[in-house]
Amino acid sequence: MKSFLNQEDMSRYVVMEHFETIQGEGFHAGRAALFIRLGGCDVGCHWCDVKESWDQSAMPSFTARELAESAARSYADIVVVTGGEPAMHNLEALCDELKAIGKELHIETSGAYDLTGSWDWVTLSPKKFKAPKNTVLTLADELKAVVFNQSDFAFAESFRSELKTECKLYLQPEWSKRASMSQAIIQYVKQHPIWRISIQSHKYLNIP
Numbered sequence: 165m166k167s168f169l170n171q172e173d174m175s176r177y178v179v180m181e182h183f184e185t186i187q188g189e190g191f192h193a194g195r196a197a198l199f200i201r202l203g204g205c206d207v208g209c210h211w212c213d214v215k216e217s218w219d220q221s222a223m224p225s226f227t228a229r230e231l232a233e234s235a236a237r238s239y240a241d242i243v244v245v246t247g248g249e250p251a252m253h254n255l256e257a258l259c260d261e262l263k264a265i266g267k268e269l270h271i272e273t274s275g276a277y278d279l280t281g282s283w284d285w286v287t288l289s290p291k292k293f294k295a296p297k298n299t300v301l302t303l304a305d306e307l308k309a310v311v312f313n314q315s316d317f318a319f320a321e322s323f324r325s326e327l328k329t330e331c332k333l334y335l336q337p338e339w340s341k342r343a344s345m346s347q348a349i350i351q352y353v354k355q356h357p358i359w360r361i362s363i364q365s366h367k368y369l370n371i372p
């Protein structure tokens with residue numbers, strides 16, 4: 165069952181933060197972006213670096229139009245909707261408003277919920293704690309698997325048959341394990357060159 169902020173007004177969204185930055189990960193790393201981080205998540209990754217996004221009870225809410233008006237003041241061409249788990253919300257109104265001002269729309273999701281809205285780029289980061297839906301796997305433009313331990317390589321590989329052939333494949337060391345897992349990822353990509361390495365470049369560069 166999807167979790168909506170307000171069943172009577174699907175155009176309002178609980179927002180932890182929205183800010184201009186540089187996309188630090190995956191295929192679009194290095195691009196200027198406006199991030200909209202929606203509140204709420206029930207996936208529960210123990211290594212999550214934004215656990216404060218899980219509880220939406222004390223977060224402010226904005227209408228889709230208010231968020232679009234803010235986005236219109238940004239020089240960034242792309243808007244990245246993330247979380248938390250953004251797909252818990254009905255995103256149709258938000259997408260409609262952002263598309264109306266000409267923004268390129270990206271979403272970062274675990275795939276645990278069906279997607280709503282219209283997206284130019286879908287980054288799927290599947291988690292063991294709540295399996296991604298097949299409907300989202302088939303939409304993914306980019307699979308970004310976070311590698312916390314050795315078993316995560318097999319976990320990442322388990323989704324390949326469900327992805328479209330042009331989907332980009334990334335392995336990214338979990339930040340607290342980067343010292344131990346980066347070398348393992350390097351060796352894995354050498355042996356399986358269909359995969360690429362993603363790093364959290366914004367953290368190395370101290371970009372908020």
